[in-house]
Amino acid sequence: EPEVTQTPSHQVTQMGQEVILRCVPISNHLYFYWYRQILGQKVEFLVSFYNNEISEKSEIFDDQFSVERPDGSNFTLKIRSTKLEDSAMYFCASSRTFLQAYEQYFGPGTRLTVT
Amino acid sequence: QQQVKQSPQSLIVQKGGISIINCAYENTAFDYFPWYQQFPGKGPALLIAIRPDVSEKKEGRFTISFNKSAKQFSLHIMDSQPGDSATYFCAATRPNAGNNRKLIWGLGTSLAVNP
Numbered sequence: 001e002p003e004v005t006q007t008p009s010h011q012v013t014q015m016g017q018e019v020i021l022r023c024v025p026i027s028n029h030l031y032f033y034w035y036r037q038i039l040g041q042k043v044e045f046l047v048s049f050y051n052n053e054i055s056e057k058s059e060i061f062d063d064q065f066s067v068e069r070p071d072g073s074n075f076t077l078k079i080r081s082t083k084l085e086d087s088a089m090y091f092c093a094s095s096r097t098f099l100q101a102y103e104q105y106f107g108p109g110t111r112l113t114v115t
Numbered sequence: 116q117q118q119v120k121q122s123p124q125s126l127i128v129q130k131g132g133i134s135i136i137n138c139a140y141e142n143t144a145f146d147y148f149p150w151y152q153q154f155p156g157k158g159p160a161l162l163i164a165i166r167p168d169v170s171e172k173k174e175g176r177f178t179i180s181f182n183k184s185a186k187q188f189s190l191h192i193m194d195s196q197p198g199d200s201a202t203y204f205c206a207a208t209r210p211n212a213g214n215n216r217k218l219i220w221g222l223g224t225s226l227a228v229n230p
Contacts, residue, residue, distance in 0.1 A: 006158075108158045
């Protein structure tokens with residue numbers, strides 16, 4: 001069964017460093033998302049992406065964040081200058097079509113630890 | 116108005132019992148209400164979902180009950196099994212101007228089913 005994959009599973013970085021979190025969505029999906037979950041807290045929407053453009057972003061997704069689909073398979077989240085409060089589990093998700101955009105399939109997540 | 120409130124935070128049920136998790140929302144623009152199941156170390160997985168024009172949806176041992184006038188919905192797990200032990204998230208979504216969607220999540224319920 002196709003699944004969303006994410007790498008790395010755990011990333012440790014120092015405050016102020018840039019990190020790139022990578023995702024490979026399900027191959028025939030067209031809509032892509034990033035969410036994050038701070039330990040013990042709710043899952044929060046960061047950004048949605050379709051047709052090589054951001055569809056919607058949350059207030060969390062400020063100028064330090066960017067997303068890119070550099071090729072036909074990868075979807076990346078970049079944090080330019082990490083802060084301690086960026087420590088969280090980051091989930092990538094994808095959905096097939098607009099009509100099925102409510103069915104989002106999640107990857108296993110990348111745990112980002114900022115020290 | 117964008118919040119989804121979920122209760123209880125944790126739940127312990129005996130094997131064979133019924134697990135009930137409740138959620139409430141404010142925004143009447145939400146048009147799809149999914150439940151996600153998350154095992155430790157894994158990403159959330161879509162379990163079952165309902166639209167507001169339906170009062171109940173059943174898939175195997177999992178049932179969503181929906182009360183549109185009260186803006187509440189609940190997940191019932193019948194004949195709960197130890198393998199159901201996981202964190203359950205309710206969510207709500209609506210299409211945005213870009214014809215995409217984001218999931219608004221409840222805080223999650225940690226379910227433990229005792230053998």
